[in-house]
Amino acid sequence: MPRRRLYMHQKPEALSELSAQTKPPECEAENSSGVKECASLSRRSLLNAALFLPAASVVGCSSPRESNLSEAQESRPAFAFFNPEERAFVEAATERLIPDEEDGLGARGAGVAVFIDRQLAGPYGRAEHWYMQGPWATGTPEQGYQLKLTPGELYQTATRDVNAWCQKKHGKAFAGLSEAEQDDVLHGLESGDVELPDVPAKVFFAMLWNNTVEGFLSDPMYGGNRNFAGWKLVGFPGPRYNYVSEIEQYGKPYTLPTVGILGRNGALLKKG
Amino acid sequence: MANPLKPVDVVLVGFGWTGSILAEQLTQTGLEVLALERGKFRDTVPDFATTQIQDELRYAVRDGLFQDPARDTLTFRNSVDQTALPMRRLGSFLPGVGVGGAGIHWNGQLWRFLPEDFVIRSHTEQRYGKSFIPADMTIQDWGITYAELEPHYDTFDYLCGISGTAGNIEGQIQPGGNPFEGPRQRGYPLPPLKRSYPTVLFDRAAKEIGFKPFPCPAANTSAAYKNPLGVQMGPCTYCGYCEWFGCGNYSKASPQTTILPVLLKRKNFSLRTHCDVTRINLDNTGKRSTGVTYVDAQGRQVEQPASLVICCAWAQHNALLLLHSKIGQPYDPKTNTGVVGRNYAYQITSAVDVFFDEIMNPFMGAGALGQAIDEFNGDNFDHAPVGFIGGGYIALWTTGGRPILQHQLPADAPKWGAGWKKAMADNYLKSASIATHGSVMSYRDSYLDLDPTYRDIYGDALLRLTFDFHPNEIKMSGFLTDKAALIAQAMKLRSFHPIPREGHYSIVPYQTTHNTGGCAMGANPKTSVVNKYLQSWDVSNVFVMGTSVFPQNAGYNPTGTVAALAYWSADAIKNRYLKSPGPLVQA
Numbered sequence: 001m002p003r004r005r006l007y008m009h010q011k012p013e014a015l016s017e018l019s020a021q022t023k024p025p026e027c028e029a030e031n032s033s034g035v036k037e038c039a040s041l042s043r044r045s046l047l048n049a050a051l052f053l054p055a056a057s058v059v060g061c062s063s064p065r066e067s068n069l070s071e072a073q074e075s076r077p078a079f080a081f082f083n084p085e086e087r088a089f090v091e092a093a094t095e096r097l098i099p100d101e102e103d104g105l106g107a108r109g110a111g112v113a114v115f116i117d118r119q120l121a122g123p124y125g126r127a128e129h130w131y132m133q134g135p136w137a138t139g140t141p142e143q144g145y146q147l148k149l150t151p152g153e154l155y156q157t158a159t160r161d162v163n164a165w166c167q168k169k170h171g172k173a174f175a176g177l178s179e180a181e182q183d184d185v186l187h188g189l190e191s192g193d194v195e196l197p198d199v200p201a202k203v204f205f206a207m208l209w210n211n212t213v214e215g216f217l218s219d220p221m222y223g224g225n226r227n228f229a230g231w232k233l234v235g236f237p238g239p240r241y242n243y244v245s246e247i248e249q250y251g252k253p254y255t256l257p258t259v260g261i262l263g264r265n266g267a268l269l270k271k272g
Numbered sequence: 273m274a275n276p277l278k279p280v281d282v283v284l285v286g287f288g289w290t291g292s293i294l295a296e297q298l299t300q301t302g303l304e305v306l307a308l309e310r311g312k313f314r315d316t317v318p319d320f321a322t323t324q325i326q327d328e329l330r331y332a333v334r335d336g337l338f339q340d341p342a343r344d345t346l347t348f349r350n351s352v353d354q355t356a357l358p359m360r361r362l363g364s365f366l367p368g369v370g371v372g373g374a375g376i377h378w379n380g381q382l383w384r385f386l387p388e389d390f391v392i393r394s395h396t397e398q399r400y401g402k403s404f405i406p407a408d409m410t411i412q413d414w415g416i417t418y419a420e421l422e423p424h425y426d427t428f429d430y431l432c433g434i435s436g437t438a439g440n441i442e443g444q445i446q447p448g449g450n451p452f453e454g455p456r457q458r459g460y461p462l463p464p465l466k467r468s469y470p471t472v473l474f475d476r477a478a479k480e481i482g483f484k485p486f487p488c489p490a491a492n493t494s495a496a497y498k499n500p501l502g503v504q505m506g507p508c509t510y511c512g513y514c515e516w517f518g519c520g521n522y523s524k525a526s527p528q529t530t531i532l533p534v535l536l537k538r539k540n541f542s543l544r545t546h547c548d549v550t551r552i553n554l555d556n557t558g559k560r561s562t563g564v565t566y567v568d569a570q571g572r573q574v575e576q577p578a579s580l581v582i583c584c585a586w587a588q589h590n591a592l593l594l595l596h597s598k599i600g601q602p603y604d605p606k607t608n609t610g611v612v613g614r615n616y617a618y619q620i621t622s623a624v625d626v627f628f629d630e631i632m633n634p635f636m637g638a639g640a641l642g643q644a645i646d647e648f649n650g651d652n653f654d655h656a657p658v659g660f661i662g663g664g665y666i667a668l669w670t671t672g673g674r675p676i677l678q679h680q681l682p683a684d685a686p687k688w689g690a691g692w693k694k695a696m697a698d699n700y701l702k703s704a705s706i707a708t709h710g711s712v713m714s715y716r717d718s719y720l721d722l723d724p725t726y727r728d729i730y731g732d733a734l735l736r737l738t739f740d741f742h743p744n745e746i747k748m749s750g751f752l753t754d755k756a757a758l759i760a761q762a763m764k765l766r767s768f769h770p771i772p773r774e775g776h777y778s779i780v781p782y783q784t785t786h787n788t789g790g791c792a793m794g795a796n797p798k799t800s801v802v803n804k805y806l807q808s809w810d811v812s813n814v815f816v817m818g819t820s821v822f823p824q825n826a827g828y829n830p831t832g833t834v835a836a837l838a839y840w841s842a843d844a845i846k847n848r849y850l851k852s853p854g855p856l857v858q859a
Contacts, residue, residue, distance in 0.1 A: 131341040142778040217675040218329035234700035239326030242509040243636035250469040
């Protein structure tokens with residue numbers, strides 16, 4: 001199992017360090033990926049809690065305070081950009097694009113929806129650095145993005161369109177569909193077979209996928225890649241700065257713990 | 273307009289590599305030199321501190337150090353029958369903005385062009401006959417020779433502390449270097465960088481086939497270095513954050529790490545940032561510049577008188593400035609007359625992604641840490657059987673393993689979902705990529721002019737780029753890709769797959785920031801904007817720097833040639849122009 005290998009051989013110090021920091025007494029079980037898990041909490045609720053609490057632990061175990069979270073508290077409006085419908089869509093869609101599976105190393109565990117929400121609330125979402133003057137024309141594929149919509153507006157418009165399409169076809173919004181149905185819709189957006197009335201589906205899918213990968217693999221200080229979930233999956237040790245002694249150790253795994261720009265705690269968020 | 277400011281001897285439009293080189297050279301003579309930079313001031317500390325610079329999202333994905341299209345962009349179309357539309361966001365190329373320009377975020381891949389590259393038309397005609405050159409291909413000799421430029425290439429090598437192994441010293445082929453390079457007067461100032469595992473495997477495979485691989489010349493220091501200006505650089509730590517980042521370690525050559533510590537202290541030099549130069553001003557004869565007009569940080573329009581104006585802006589921006597200032601005749605592709613905007617060119621890249629059984633640790637690297645072969649560059653091989661002009665190098669670079677943009681997946685890996693995730697886990701640590709870096713010739717229908725519709729923030733027309741790949745380049749790139757696949761095959765890999773460059777040129781995916789032309793240099797004013805000293809044929813106190821003067825593009829990264837031309841031109845200004853201001857070459 002490649003992922004198991006990653007944990008066992010490449011980041012042992014990182015794992016033990018994390019576990020040591022966050023080990024409450026009720027933690028005993030260890031899942032198939034070598035990640036400790038709390039018997040008292042379902043993985044899904046644990047990960048849900050982690051998404052909405054600063055500095056919550058995903059790969060390790062939750063504190064007793066977190067485990068007492070009610071459903072209402074979990075869903076408090078921690079999002080800066082999305083409305084509840086948009087948020088539900090983006091959470092559900094990104095969870096299919098990079099599923100957590102048994103290891104928790106997916107979009108949900110990594111907080112990808114939180115990342116996208118923050119990006120859309122900022123200069124990227126407002127296309128502040130893009131040339132956004134008219135006139136507007138469709139252009140050729142080689143001429144690139146030519147929509148009048150900012151990324152934030154594209155998400156809002158596409159979400160409404162996709163949910164309306166799902167309502168018509170399945171009688172439910174996207175988030176309420178089965179995983180297989182959700183995958184079908186996503187494939188349809190990717191290929192353009194699902195036609196949306198207000199936006200080109202392929203353009204939206206490409207943006208959603210790019211932002212999902214960004215949220216999975218960027219520094220945790222932006223709200224995604226929580227507890228280095230994405231970096232641990234692939235084996236990237238983070239911005240480590242100096243490999244003078246290691247670069248000629250051909251074929252040998254790099255063993256120092258994962259770091260982010262704010263340090264070894266992959267749940268620290270950048271302020272402001 | 274505000275009253276004219278106090279005149280200066282020299283005004284530099286833009287303050288990247290060429291502006292810094294010209295300023296350092298010309299302030300030596302006692303001239304009062306002023307640099308006007310559109311972006312902000314920045315330096316190793318605090319802007320590139322390692323505590324913040326290693327941030328892929330901020331710098332590489334969200335374009336932290338690049339030109340801001342909201343303020344400055346161009347319009348693009350593949351052919352004259354299309355309507356050009358704005359490049360609304362960056363993609364295919366990433367121009368820099370701010371002090372140091374693109375010299376901040378480059379990789380440090382520092383090459384010289386081949387002697388034949390500078391005389392490509394006459395050389396091709398002589399070796400293959402006139403009919404070998406397609407009718408619409410507008411390649412021309414540069415009006416300068418490699419031998420004339422060699423001392424200036426050398427100056428830049430030693431300014432930057434280049435790490436490498438020389439291949440040809442004064443005509444003597446050296447073991448371990450590039451045997452195809454033009455003769456150099458001495459070896460590199462520093463030994464080559466340490467080698468990463470994939471470059472070792474590439475080297476081994478290339479040798480097995482019979483090629484002559486060598487370490488790529490690197491403006492990343494393999495050891496501590498003090499340059500001739502007395503500026504100190506530190507050894508590279510192989511952190512893998514060169515391209516698209518600033519170096520926090522004083523290891524990648526940039527104006528900040530090689531020139532500015534000395535230049536900024538000179539009393540006859542001054543720098544103003546956040547200044548957008550909108551016009552080069554002319555006197556009533558139209559033959560002489562009186563200085564420039566710019567919009568300052570507070571939005572005021574300012575007139576700056578100067579005796580000498582040197583365009584040191586981003587390549588195509590120089591052409592835009594000449595067009596707006598009505599210096600030189602604009603190029604017209606219909607009649608094939610005029611020169612400003614003519615002969616835009618680019619480069620054509622492709623890759624072969626390679627997948628190993630062993631761990632490669634891709635995150636350990638440096639921007640110019642690579643191993644290359646040069647058998648298929650320029651005219652290093654017989655072009656008669658292949659039927660195209662040009663070539664390129666084939667290299668395995670290990671520039672870093674930044675996970676968002678620098679991961680390779682096998683061709684059959686799912687594009688998303690659980691399968692994508694598994695492929696990422698299986699391949700990130702065990703992959704690399706072989707790159708081909710090919711030349712692009714110039715053509716009658718590849719050019720720059722003013723867009724009829726779209727405007728910048730000052731209401732001026734945007735530059736319009738009309739460009740596509742031609743059959744010559746597609747064929748050449750396919751040839752290079754096949755050779756790269758041959759090496760991949762010899763590497764005894766788990767798998768590999770070629771990613772050829774096909775179809776129309778697209779402004780969307782990143783390819784290379786090696787845009788050239790628009791202000792071509794040459795010996796004939798009918799086909800060039802500047803003479804061999806980079807002096808305008810039309811207005812003799814205006815000079816133009818940068819890749820904008822390349823008449824077509826070669827198969828190497830251009831910074832070495834850009835810098836050598838800047839030193840060459842500075843030498844002509846110091847030793848010839850200042851003694852007798854006026855045209856250095858009679859038209």
